Amino acid sequence: MTIYELIEILKTNHYKITAQRKALLQVMAEHADTLLLVDTIYEATKKRYPKTNMSTVYRNLEILESLDLLHKVANENGAMQYKLICCHHHHHHLICSQCGKIEAIDYCPLETLKEIAADKDFQLTAHKLELIGLCKHCAKKK
Ligand SMILES: [Zn+2]
Ligand SMILES: [Zn+2]
Ligand SMILES: [Zn+2]
Structure with a gap:
């Protein structure tokens, strides 16, 4: 943006x-x-x-x-x-807990969970998934 x-x-x-x-x-x-x-x-x-x-x-x-x-x-x-935001469509992130750097992942791994929710007649409206860790730069410093 x-x-x-x-x-x-x-x-x-x-x-x-x-x-x-x-x-x-x-x-x-x-x-x-x-x-x-x-x-x-x-x-x-x-x-x-x-x-x-x-x-x-x-x-x-x-x-x-x-x-x-x-x-x-x-x-x-x-x-x-x-x-x-990186872009307007649904996406997830790799977040470095040390420096706060974010990398967007343009892929949603939760399709199976959506099916399970649908099977249970649960109307899913949103979900969040953030992967927290260390970027390669910060991992080297540890
Ligand atoms: Zn983003
Ligand atoms: Zn970092
Ligand atoms: Zn997703």
């Missing part, structure tokens, strides 16, 4: 592109393959737009989330981390 696509989606949903919002979008677009803590997003946005405040960062993340533009995953300590 590029910054231009993001801005288009926000505009389509009647959100104004303020300087502060744009700074945050730029930060998210630049780190599109890594999960970021709110503090990290705040610090990086502040570098681009010094008057950034924390509540606006949260507000913007909420907006992105409500538009289904964010992946949100808790780290080992339970702190939330965010990243822009």
Whole structure:
């Protein structure tokens, strides 16, 4: 997802592109393959737009989330981390617990479970599956 696509989606949903919002979008677009803590997003946005405040960062993340533009995953300590979605269709991830790097897996292994749910007359609406581990870079450092 590029910054231009993001801005288009926000505009389509009647959100104004303020300087502060744009700074945050730029930060998210630049780190599109890594999960970021709110503090990290705040610090990086502040570098681009010094008057950034924390509540606006949260507000913007909420907006992105409500538009289904964010992946949100808790780290080992339970702190939330965010990243822009890779694409709009259903997919899964390999997540490095050390550096937060994410790799998308364009494959869903849960077709069998869907059949089992259907057999039980259970209407499945969604599922999440994240594979947590160490990327090759972080595995070397251990
Ligand atoms: Zn993704
Ligand atoms: Zn890593
Ligand atoms: Zn799936």
